[in-house]
Amino acid sequence: MAERGWTVPSWPKEYGGGDLNGDEAKILKEEMTRINAMSPLESFGIWMLGPALLKYGSHEQKLQHLPKIARGEIRWCQGYSEPGSGSDLASVQTKGVDMGDHFLVSGQKIWTSYADQADWIFALVRTEPDAKKHKGISFLLFDMTSEGVSTKPIRLISGSSPFCETFFDDVKVPMENVVDERGNGWTIAKYLLTHEREMVSNLDAIFGGSAGLYETAIDSIGLDETGRLDDPLLRADIGEFLIDEMALTAHLAAAKDFHRAGNQLGARSAELKYLGTELNKRRQSLVVQAGGLEALSGPEENNGIGNQSASWLRSKGNSIEGGTSEIMLSIISKAVLRLPSLG
Amino acid sequence: MELFSSEETLLKDSASGFMAENASVQALRDLRDQKEALGFNQELHKTLADMGWFGILLPEDAGGYDFGHRAAGLVAEEMGRNLTASPFLSTAVLSAIALRQSGGEHLSEWGPKIATGDAVIALAIDEGAKHNPSRIKATAEPDGNGFILNARKRAVFDGYNADRLIVVAKTGEDTGLFLVDPSTTEVEVERNAMLDSRNAANIQISNLHLDGKDLLCPLDKGATVLEATLRLGRSIAASEQLGVAREVAERTTAYLNERKQFGVPIGMFQALQHRMADLYCQIEQTASLISSALRAIDTISDNAEALSRAAKAKVAKVSRVATEEAVQMHGGIGMTDEVDVGLFMKHDRVLTEMLGDSAHHIDFLLKTRGL
Numbered sequence: 001m002a003e004r005g006w007t008v009p010s011w012p013k014e015y016g017g018g019d020l021n022g023d024e025a026k027i028l029k030e031e032m033t034r035i036n037a038m039s040p041l042e043s044f045g046i047w048m049l050g051p052a053l054l055k056y057g058s059h060e061q062k063l064q065h066l067p068k069i070a071r072g073e074i075r076w077c078q079g080y081s082e083p084g085s086g087s088d089l090a091s092v093q094t095k096g097v098d099m100g101d102h103f104l105v106s107g108q109k110i111w112t113s114y115a116d117q118a119d120w121i122f123a124l125v126r127t128e129p130d131a132k133k134h135k136g137i138s139f140l141l142f143d144m145t146s147e148g149v150s151t152k153p154i155r156l157i158s159g160s161s162p163f164c165e166t167f168f169d170d171v172k173v174p175m176e177n178v179v180d181e182r183g184n185g186w187t188i189a190k191y192l193l194t195h196e197r198e199m200v201s202n203l204d205a206i207f208g209g210s211a212g213l214y215e216t217a218i219d220s221i222g223l224d225e226t227g228r229l230d231d232p233l234l235r236a237d238i239g240e241f242l243i244d245e246m247a248l249t250a251h252l253a254a255a256k257d258f259h260r261a262g263n264q265l266g267a268r269s270a271e272l273k274y275l276g277t278e279l280n281k282r283r284q285s286l287v288v289q290a291g292g293l294e295a296l297s298g299p300e301e302n303n304g305i306g307n308q309s310a311s312w313l314r315s316k317g318n319s320i321e322g323g324t325s326e327i328m329l330s331i332i333s334k335a336v337l338r339l340p341s342l343g
Numbered sequence: 344m345e346l347f348s349s350e351e352t353l354l355k356d357s358a359s360g361f362m363a364e365n366a367s368v369q370a371l372r373d374l375r376d377q378k379e380a381l382g383f384n385q386e387l388h389k390t391l392a393d394m395g396w397f398g399i400l401l402p403e404d405a406g407g408y409d410f411g412h413r414a415a416g417l418v419a420e421e422m423g424r425n426l427t428a429s430p431f432l433s434t435a436v437l438s439a440i441a442l443r444q445s446g447g448e449h450l451s452e453w454g455p456k457i458a459t460g461d462a463v464i465a466l467a468i469d470e471g472a473k474h475n476p477s478r479i480k481a482t483a484e485p486d487g488n489g490f491i492l493n494a495r496k497r498a499v500f501d502g503y504n505a506d507r508l509i510v511v512a513k514t515g516e517d518t519g520l521f522l523v524d525p526s527t528t529e530v531e532v533e534r535n536a537m538l539d540s541r542n543a544a545n546i547q548i549s550n551l552h553l554d555g556k557d558l559l560c561p562l563d564k565g566a567t568v569l570e571a572t573l574r575l576g577r578s579i580a581a582s583e584q585l586g587v588a589r590e591v592a593e594r595t596t597a598y599l600n601e602r603k604q605f606g607v608p609i610g611m612f613q614a615l616q617h618r619m620a621d622l623y624c625q626i627e628q629t630a631s632l633i634s635s636a637l638r639a640i641d642t643i644s645d646n647a648e649a650l651s652r653a654a655k656a657k658v659a660k661v662s663r664v665a666t667e668e669a670v671q672m673h674g675g676i677g678m679t680d681e682v683d684v685g686l687f688m689k690h691d692r693v694l695t696e697m698l699g700d701s702a703h704h705i706d707f708l709l710k711t712r713g714l
Contacts, residue, residue, distance in 0.1 A: 214712050214713065214714055217714055218713060218714050223714065227710065228706075228709070228710065228714065229709070229714040235709060235714065236705075238709065238714070239702075239705035239706070239708065239709050240660075240705070242653075242705065242708055242709065242712070243653045243656045243657045243660075243701075243704075243705060243708070244628075244657070246632060246649070246650065246653040246657075247628040247629055247631065247632040247653065247657050248628055250628070250631040250632040250634070250635040250650070251344070251627065251628035251631035251632070253631070253635065254344045254345060254346075254631040254634065254635070255344050257344075257346055258344040258345075258346060261346055263344075265344075268344065271623070271624045271627060274621075274624055275624050275628055326617065328620075329616065329617040329620040329621060330613070330616065330617070330620070332620035332623060332624065333613075333616035333617070333619065333620045336620075336623065337596050337616075337619055337620060337623060338596075338600075339596065339599060339600065339610040339611070339616050339619065340600065340607070340608050340610050340611045341611065342611060
């Protein structure tokens with residue numbers, strides 16, 4: 001697949017892609033689905049960095065990084081959030097001091113997925129301390145084996161996770177590793193976040209199917225003499241969920257058609273992210289409610305019904321990662337409804 | 344994120360412009376204040392028919408334009424936005440589809456009259472406070488070549504002064520749809536002005552002798568025709584209600600930009616912004632759901648029944664939030680008759696009950712999923 005460029009079918013050939021146009025890429029995807037083929041390669045490089053480099057990277061940067069992403073040779077991680085910069089992402093404090101031919105980067109990132117296994121990182125770093133908040137950030141690429149980089153995995157309420165804390169202690173980053181202009185990192189970050197939201201809201205892992213909700217409810221609660229779930233209040237909650245699930249399914253299909261017709265989702269990706277993650281939280285919550293004590297076995301028990309409690313706990317993060325639900329609502333208020341904002 | 348064909352865009356724009364000018368909220372106010380007995384303006388009905396909208400779902404050989412279900416939904420949405428009072432849903436949607444599904448002489452006779460606005464035909468189905476077609480008690484007992492019909496129908500929309508009624512009654516286990524002339528002495532029609540200034544008649548039919556040819560379709564097809572009629576009817580009613588939700592939400596957003604308190608537009612307060620943004624997201628996904636229901640009906644997809652029920656259930660919930668938030672965010676003025684939001688709330692409440700509320704349809708959907 002990588003030789004044909006089909007790990008990244010729509011990227012240009014010289015950067016390791018398949019040079020397919022939108023319709024061709026769609027056919028490839030449909031054919032792959034039809035034969036039940038696994039996606040050949042999934043990575044942060046493909047979903048996130050690739051699109052950003054294609055849009056903002058120099059020719060040299062594209063040649064250096066994109067073919068390796070396409071072949072799955074280099075694993076990337078994303079250095080965005082910091083302990084003091086969550087929803088207010090543009091307040092990043094990790095600093096890069098201009099040393100002529102390189103920056104000296106120091107600071108801390110958090111929620112860096114797979115940082116402990118990644119080869120390279122793309123990170124938001126404050127390189128222009130005198131510029132305004134949003135204008136002082138650069139988008140840097142660097143090698144995770146550089147001296148001064150260390151990582152520490154984070155354990156979540158749902159158990160072990162790919163998330164890490166990542167520390168930079170005077171890491172040398174060559175000047176040519178800045179993507180686009182110095183100080184233009186926020187623009188790239190915003191572009192990438194929209195991409196991430198679209199990606200997140202299309203993830204079958206998050207939205208696919210009912211996660212066994214209906215089956216779990218029937219198995220663990222049973223039906224009454226009219227054939228209805230023998231817990232009318234839970235049944236009512238499941239019913240509310242059901243129509244919202246059907247609505248979101250229709251809405252995602254509409255969004256895909258809209259996108260395929262050549263329209264940009266823009267701020268409306270916030271709408272999909274908000275609806276999708278909030279719905280998944282409800283779904284997971286209903287699964288453990290329906291499963292009762294059966295769904296609450298601890299992580300070391302293999303009870304054959306999958307780890308429902310871990311999925312439930314993990315889902316709580318859906319409406320935080322990639323921009324909180326509150327941030328999504330603020331984006332919609334401002335960019336779609338055009339309501340006045342404070343700042 | 345809805346995509347429209349160029350024909351659909353054209354239709355939507357012309358419906359939008361026409362309703363705003365000729366069939367607006369002000370027209371409904373006038374109707375209400377003049378206590379118009381019909382619940383709609385007859386001249387307007389004729390004009391809407393002249394625009395082609397009453398023939399939108401009828402085949403060309405029955406005087407119609409065969410524009411498709413999605414198209415009818417777009418017209419209904421504009422009617423919802425303007426609170427247009429007309430017998431569109433009863434006559435051009437429910438009755439037209441019942442006739443079309445049945446075919447034959449009744450369609451040839453009544454189709455053209457519906458399309459030209461020369462006939463109002465009402466569907467008499469509900470019998471109690473709640474829509475529940477599985478519990479119909481009206482009976483049509485076989486009698487020679489015909490039937491004897493006994494029925495007590497409630498909330499027959501546009502049933503007052505209708506030219507014909509399509510009465511749903513049981514013959515044993517079968518479902519019959521009977522075309523009834525309401526001017527006969529065995530039929531008593533009592534006008535019931537509703538909260539939203541439209542009419543929904545209560546109708547008593549006692550020992551009415553009907554001919555076999557008064558049946559719209561053979562008895563063994565009645566249930567199927569009725570299902571198709573209700574499937575489409577609830578999807579178009581959902582479109583109308585979507586129009587209500589979108590209009591009040593937009594008016595409320597505009598008000599938040601305009602109304603100042605504490606020296607700033609109240610739309611600056613996050614407590615209100617997030618509620619409006621959530622409502623917006625809910626309305627948009629509902630719009631997609633309704634579109635997919637209508638397209639499923641257009642393409643005769645197996646999903647159509649479930650989607651139409653989900654659409655009706657979801658829009659009622661969303662539209663309720665939209666109208667309640669409209670009153671709340673308008674504040675005291677929102678409680679006055681002078682501002683339109685109350686009129687939207689009233690019509691919204693009626694639309695919710697019409698052809699089944701959320702609980703009714705959710706119960707059906709859950710049952711089809713085995714719970």
